Structure formats: structure tokens, C-alpha cells
Amino acid sequence: MDDEAATNAAASQPERATASGPWTRHSRDIGYENAWITIWHDKVTRPDGAPGIYGVVHFANLAAGVLVLDDADRVLLVGQHRYTLDAYSWEIPEGGVPAGETALDGARRELLEETGVEATDWRELARLHLSNSVSDELAVLFVATGLSHGEATPDGTEQLAVRWLPFADVLAMTLDGRITDAMTVVAVERFALLRALEATGG
Numbered sequence: 001m002d003d004e005a006a007t008n009a010a011a012s013q014p015e016r017a018t019a020s021g022p023w024t025r026h027s028r029d030i031g032y033e034n035a036w037i038t039i040w041h042d043k044v045t046r047p048d049g050a051p052g053i054y055g056v057v058h059f060a061n062l063a064a065g066v067l068v069l070d071d072a073d074r075v076l077l078v079g080q081h082r083y084t085l086d087a088y089s090w091e092i093p094e095g096g097v098p099a100g101e102t103a104l105d106g107a108r109r110e111l112l113e114e115t116g117v118e119a120t121d122w123r124e125l126a127r128l129h130l131s132n133s134v135s136d137e138l139a140v141l142f143v144a145t146g147l148s149h150g151e152a153t154p155d156g157t158e159q160l161a162v163r164w165l166p167f168a169d170v171l172a173m174t175l176d177g178r179i180t181d182a183m184t185v186v187a188v189e190r191f192a193l194l195r196a197l198e199a200t201g202g
Helices: 003-010 103-115 167-178 181-201
Strands: 025-031 037-045 051-059 060-068 074-082 086-092 094-097 117-129 136-150 163-164
Touching: 060 074, 060 103, 060 117, 060 181, 074 103, 074 117, 086 181, 094 103, 103 117, 103 136, 117 167, 136 181, 163 167, 167 181
Parallel strands: 060 136
Antiparallel strands: 025 037, 037 051, 060 094, 074 086, 074 163, 117 136
16 A cells, blocks of 8 residues: 555544554544644553543645756746745645545646646656654655646636746755745755766766
8 A cells, every 4th residue: 555545544544443553542533624634633542651632634635746847957936925834935836636636647737737837757756744743744746857838727826926947046945945845845855866866876
């Protein structure tokens, strides 16, 4: 069972008496839910044997993001104000992938909707859990090349700006804190590491 299937399976069994590992779950209640997230309130026995509680944020959707590179080695970045942070953020194109859609299809859709860009060559870059102490959110990252350009159709909740920057500049932005979005940082720095390993024959 892959990570996506395991996450979906866990979500479909909210009344399990015990979780894997040293924690024992005795009950699970829904503290809050909407179309995108559910907050579970669990009563547990901790690894040290003491009673406790644990709050889990369950995401209905998988997260997908794509590092887009053109023939001039420029990266496509999308800028938007992030409500949760009350701050502007430059990121790779990314978004939620509902059940029934693959991570790759979701990444293709998000790229087209947000930027109007399509790509012929896709490669999975990384899988990661974005905040695993409180959330089960899984992200899948891709790198895409072989580009064509069309018209963007962003969601009504998105007021987006698009810019193309040299890869070296974007890497510097992840290193000096100008880019803080986790999926963007991982995608850019993972790709830089793979490039370096390939250059040295690693």
C-alpha cells in the first residue's frame, strides 16, 4: 500500500481502538470539519502509559506541486497572499488533489489553471508529510519541462501573479528565507541536490 492509499485507509477507519506504534487510541471525536479538513480529538494512552489527548488535522485532499523549468533554466513561480500567514508568498504552482484524481493529474490541472502552462515531460521529485506532528497531509512534488503556454483560469479564491526567475536565483531565495513555502523549498533544493549529484557522477 502506498502513502496515498494508506492515508485514505486511515481516514476511512476513524473508530479504530488502537493506532500502530506505542500510542493507544481509545476514542476519536470530530472537533471541527469542513470540505477540506477534519480536526480529530483523540483520547489516548501515551507511550509512557499516562492518559492523554491528541489533536490531528486530517486533510481531505492530497497536496501536489510542480517545479517548472523552461529551456533557459528559469523557474515558474506563482505569487499570492496567503490568508493563514497574512503575508505574500512566492511558490511553485501547487494545490489540492481530491480522491479519484492521481497526484500527477492533479499537478497538471493545477499548473494549467494557475498559469496556463502545460508540460510534456514530468518526473516525480519527492513525497513528504508537511507537518507530521499534527497533520497527516501528504505532498507529492514533480519537475516538469517541455512547456507550452495558454490561458490561466485561476480559482475565485486566488489572485495570482506569475514570474519567471533563473533557477540559481530561486535557489538563493529558498536559502535566504525569501521563499518559505515548504513544498517550494523542498522541490527546489531537492532538484539542486540531484543536479549536483548527477554532475559529480553520484
